[in-house]
Amino acid sequence: MAVYTHLGAEDLARLISHYDVGELVSAKGIAEGVSNSNWLVETTGKDGAGARFILTLYERRIDYADLPYFLGLLDHLADKGCPVPRTIHDREGAAFRMEHGKAAALIEFLPGVSPGRPTATQARSIGAVLAQMHLAASDYPLTRANAMDFAASTAILELCGAERLATIDPGLPEMLAHARAAAALDLSGLPQSQTHTDLFPDNVLMRGNAVTGLIDFYFACTGPTLLDLAVTHAAWCFDADNRYRADCGAALVEGYESVRPLEPAERALFADVAKGACLRFVASRAEDWLDTPDDALVTRKDPMQFVKRWRFYDEAGDGLLA
Numbered sequence: 001m002a003v004y005t006h007l008g009a010e011d012l013a014r015l016i017s018h019y020d021v022g023e024l025v026s027a028k029g030i031a032e033g034v035s036n037s038n039w040l041v042e043t044t045g046k047d048g049a050g051a052r053f054i055l056t057l058y059e060r061r062i063d064y065a066d067l068p069y070f071l072g073l074l075d076h077l078a079d080k081g082c083p084v085p086r087t088i089h090d091r092e093g094a095a096f097r098m099e100h101g102k103a104a105a106l107i108e109f110l111p112g113v114s115p116g117r118p119t120a121t122q123a124r125s126i127g128a129v130l131a132q133m134h135l136a137a138s139d140y141p142l143t144r145a146n147a148m149d150f151a152a153s154t155a156i157l158e159l160c161g162a163e164r165l166a167t168i169d170p171g172l173p174e175m176l177a178h179a180r181a182a183a184a185l186d187l188s189g190l191p192q193s194q195t196h197t198d199l200f201p202d203n204v205l206m207r208g209n210a211v212t213g214l215i216d217f218y219f220a221c222t223g224p225t226l227l228d229l230a231v232t233h234a235a236w237c238f239d240a241d242n243r244y245r246a247d248c249g250a251a252l253v254e255g256y257e258s259v260r261p262l263e264p265a266e267r268a269l270f271a272d273v274a275k276g277a278c279l280r281f282v283a284s285r286a287e288d289w290l291d292t293p294d295d296a297l298v299t300r301k302d303p304m305q306f307v308k309r310w311r312f313y314d315e316a317g318d319g320l321l322a
């Protein structure tokens with residue numbers, strides 16, 4: 001479930017009246033997603049022909065000071081032809097407003113569905129769009145530090161503590177040492193841009209093999225583009241039993257390189273960065289696992305999925321992109 005805040009019909013109509021999008025016709029809470037409250041909003045549209053939007057109320061893990069970076073990045077990328085939703089600005093030109101004490105933004109609705117079991121052809125498409133996004137974002141004027149970098153993952157795991165991690169799975173505590181090793185990597189010489197860093201299939205909308213939307217930019221940050229490729233690889237190229245899907249992995253990298261070839265230093269560091277990327281999700285999922293009551297409505301994500309994927313990258317080592 002992902003509607004944490006109740007907004008009544010009057011609240012929604014008043015909120016929408018601040019935008020030049022016609023009158024509110026309907027608003028349905030969206031079940032997918034875990035972090036924010038989202039509604040699919042229909043209005044009469046500026047011209048009366050009807051229009052659809054996503055209304056988001058920011059609930060968790062978002063510093064409102066970062067909203068100009070996230071929402072401005074959407075507009076910058078959309079201007080350059082990337083498939084991302086534009087932010088709808090209110091009549092005063094603001095990208096977000098306060099509602100019930102929380103920040104709210106109206107975002108363009110994009111068509112498409114998230115692939116449940118991505119094919120290699122779809123992985124190729126997302127690789128190409130990711131590289132397109134990295135090139136398009138390179139002159140975005142704002143920056144944001146990665147609040148979930150490898151040092152942060154290590155700090156989260158340390159705060160959980162080996163004893164509590166072991167209550168989730170006996171294989172988890174050893175990940176602490178591996179997280180420290182990832183945090184010691186020097187990525188400063190790698191190409192940088194604005195990066196999504198959470199490009200799981202559920203954050204991508206597709207029609208067939210075409211990418212129609214990259215969404216959920218709320219972990220976006222300035223940093224090595226290789227980390228973004230590694231996160232996407234770890235999220236797209238394994239089956240439900242966490243077995244590596246070599247066809248998807250090859251297609252993803254091929255799609256990426258069809259737009260932006262990797263540098264030798266990026267190839268050399270790929271497996272190490274992918275291991276660090278896995279540990280970032282091990283850390284946030286382990287923290288959520290320990291913090292979420294058993295009877296909570298939110299479905300907890302299994303940190304062990306990414307321990308298994310970490311093991312794959314550890315074994316594959318330098319050979320993966322050779």
Ligand SMILES: Nc1ncnc2c1ncn2[C@@H]1O[C@H](COP(=O)(O)OP(=O)(O)O)[C@@H](O)[C@H]1O
Pocket residue numbers: 002030032033034035036037038054085107108109110111202203205213215216218
């Ligand atoms: N711009 C958009 N166009 C169409 N659907 C969207 C858009 N943004 C979000 N959604 C829908 O809302 C769901 C949750 O959005 P998301 O941003 O991933 O939420 P959360 O941050 O809570 O994970 C998505 O799975 C998708 O179905």
Ligand SMILES: N[C@@H](CCOP(=O)(O)O)C(=O)O
Pocket residue numbers: 033034035198200203216281284285301
């Ligand atoms: N993709 C992350 C969780 C982040 O949640 P999101 O719904 O905001 O993408 C994971 O799988 O652990």
